Amino acid sequence: MKTALRPFRILPPLLLCLAAAGCGDPRPTAEQARQFVEELSRDFRALDDEAAAAGWVQATYITPDTQLLNARTYERYLERLSRAVKDARRFDGVKLDPATERALKLLRLGVSAPAPDDPAKRAELAEISARLEAMYGEGRYCETLGDEQVCHNIDDVTEVMAKSRDPDELLQAWTGWHTIGRPMREDYVRFVELANEGARELGYEDLGVMWRSGYDMPVDEFVQEVERLWGQVKPLYDELHCYARDRLAEKYGADLVPAGQPVPAHLFGNIWAQQWNNIYEDILKPYPRAPQAPPLDRELVRQKYDAARMTKLAESFYTSLGMSPLPDSFWERSMLTRPRDREVVCHASAWHMDGKEGVRLKQCILPNEEELGTIYHELGHLYYDLAYKDQPYFFQGGAHDGFHEAIGDTVLLSVTPGYLADVGLGSRVRPSRETTINQQMKMAADKIAFLPFGLLVDQWRWKVFSGEVTPAHYNQAWWDLRRRYQGVAPPNERTEQDFDPGAKYHIPGNTPYMRYFLAHILQFQMHEALCRAAGHEGPLHTCSIYGSEEAGKKLQAMLALGSSKPWPDALEALTGTREMDARPLVEYFAPLRAWLETQNAGKTCGW
Numbered sequence: 001m002k003t004a005l006r007p008f009r010i011l012p013p014l015l016l017c018l019a020a021a022g023c024g025d026p027r028p029t030a031e032q033a034r035q036f037v038e039e040l041s042r043d044f045r046a047l048d049d050e051a052a053a054a055g056w057v058q059a060t061y062i063t064p065d066t067q068l069l070n071a072r073t074y075e076r077y078l079e080r081l082s083r084a085v086k087d088a089r090r091f092d093g094v095k096l097d098p099a100t101e102r103a104l105k106l107l108r109l110g111v112s113a114p115a116p117d118d119p120a121k122r123a124e125l126a127e128i129s130a131r132l133e134a135m136y137g138e139g140r141y142c143e144t145l146g147d148e149q150v151c152h153n154i155d156d157v158t159e160v161m162a163k164s165r166d167p168d169e170l171l172q173a174w175t176g177w178h179t180i181g182r183p184m185r186e187d188y189v190r191f192v193e194l195a196n197e198g199a200r201e202l203g204y205e206d207l208g209v210m211w212r213s214g215y216d217m218p219v220d221e222f223v224q225e226v227e228r229l230w231g232q233v234k235p236l237y238d239e240l241h242c243y244a245r246d247r248l249a250e251k252y253g254a255d256l257v258p259a260g261q262p263v264p265a266h267l268f269g270n271i272w273a274q275q276w277n278n279i280y281e282d283i284l285k286p287y288p289r290a291p292q293a294p295p296l297d298r299e300l301v302r303q304k305y306d307a308a309r310m311t312k313l314a315e316s317f318y319t320s321l322g323m324s325p326l327p328d329s330f331w332e333r334s335m336l337t338r339p340r341d342r343e344v345v346c347h348a349s350a351w352h353m354d355g356k357e358g359v360r361l362k363q364c365i366l367p368n369e370e371e372l373g374t375i376y377h378e379l380g381h382l383y384y385d386l387a388y389k390d391q392p393y394f395f396q397g398g399a400h401d402g403f404h405e406a407i408g409d410t411v412l413l414s415v416t417p418g419y420l421a422d423v424g425l426g427s428r429v430r431p432s433r434e435t436t437i438n439q440q441m442k443m444a445a446d447k448i449a450f451l452p453f454g455l456l457v458d459q460w461r462w463k464v465f466s467g468e469v470t471p472a473h474y475n476q477a478w479w480d481l482r483r484r485y486q487g488v489a490p491p492n493e494r495t496e497q498d499f500d501p502g503a504k505y506h507i508p509g510n511t512p513y514m515r516y517f518l519a520h521i522l523q524f525q526m527h528e529a530l531c532r533a534a535g536h537e538g539p540l541h542t543c544s545i546y547g548s549e550e551a552g553k554k555l556q557a558m559l560a561l562g563s564s565k566p567w568p569d570a571l572e573a574l575t576g577t578r579e580m581d582a583r584p585l586v587e588y589f590a591p592l593r594a595w596l597e598t599q600n601a602g603k604t605c606g607w
């Protein structure tokens, strides 16, 4: 930048005044901004390569050394980021070309909790963030059995919630896990203050406004937008809730699950009641005796599927759409199974190492249905990465954060019983009304049940960041939202000593959550468009785009844009429309909706 200014400096003051627009106002130019972005792109590309390598080796080989190296690299990255954000401010108010303006905006939004300028506060924020994350990671509750202390972590809790049907045992696990939020409360209050200060220094009213500004529309409109989408799906959720409450009342009694009231949050098979699939088989399944394809878990084992073969199977779905096979380096450098000789982070994740072809999967794959689904999901991220690898640095991302999460799930909607039979993993069970309703209930317990939770996590944070909800009402506000949207209630009395939001990773981990709500809506919208491209006829839920290059072309056209254009452009490239729309989701579940309405007739629904 300095070099670019030099020619002006040697000019006499009078000429300088004539040459520059506005005397005495050394405003940088649009061209300088463009060069600034180019320079940043080079810097960040190099930093990213290093951060990815350090992050990868830490996650696949946990030792104090790799943790140190990764932390150092990440610190350097954050330091460079905040310097870049600060430097970029000199272009505030300068009329820029659209690409440069967009790149600078994406730069500002690149961190989910911006630190204040003040070095002491910056360090404090980093410290608090790390502590909150650690409190969650190390979270456990202990009970005394005889003279022994037995402690339970999230894995134990998850297992109990999924498998136990003893309400006392469930209540104990639920209550125990929620104690981990308490010690986070004070730190979270300070976290909000500091992150808000950082956001204000970037020109946003508060951190919630900053998060909402990542959606190419005025922030208030975005609030309306998610409410509109929720309004589209709420009638369907209400029917599902009504049916589930009835079944739970049958199982646990009307004392515990009273009609017309919110359902206690510990009975859904999930610690946050955010997905209900764990109670599908024994509580929600509409027709327990209907014929069904052999369980996928059993087939995978019987046919001796290992991790590589399962990954190949998922890849073959994407290549059937005309996409390239994954590069050799993927197979050489991914971690597909849990190594026997070292500690690793097994939580599945997709990695883009170098902004080019260097994509990797990190997962501890076991031969079961859930793991197979996760591979399809993660490959969605990787094929997105590959599709936009030729975009400039700042445009290598999803059209908005919901898009990235939606791709693999969109593909999974095509993993139908018919597709599984095609690839030899199922037998052709003639679809009947009963098998269809069962199949739809299984999906609804996962995807429809999730919607209100996906919506409310950030509704709560938006209120917290704006100050509408003060620390004295953190927990009350959390439960107000859960009652209002999910129709669930805490199973015992909660107070402001508790900090129940802290029992969900994304709060202490400070990961924005609205993306998951949006992804759940978008995947059905994308699926419908792809099915249209594939020439599918018949109800939406019977469509699989497997083998359709026409659908693949449509998908690729959207993926290749990355984040170079506002998301409506990307959505339009695939669906022909510029608006998010939950109608395809509602249509997909039309058979279940009709069935639920019959089941619920005459019952008191709602809460």
Ligand SMILES: [Zn+2]
Pocket: 377, 378, 381, 404, 405
């Ligand atoms: Zn994902």
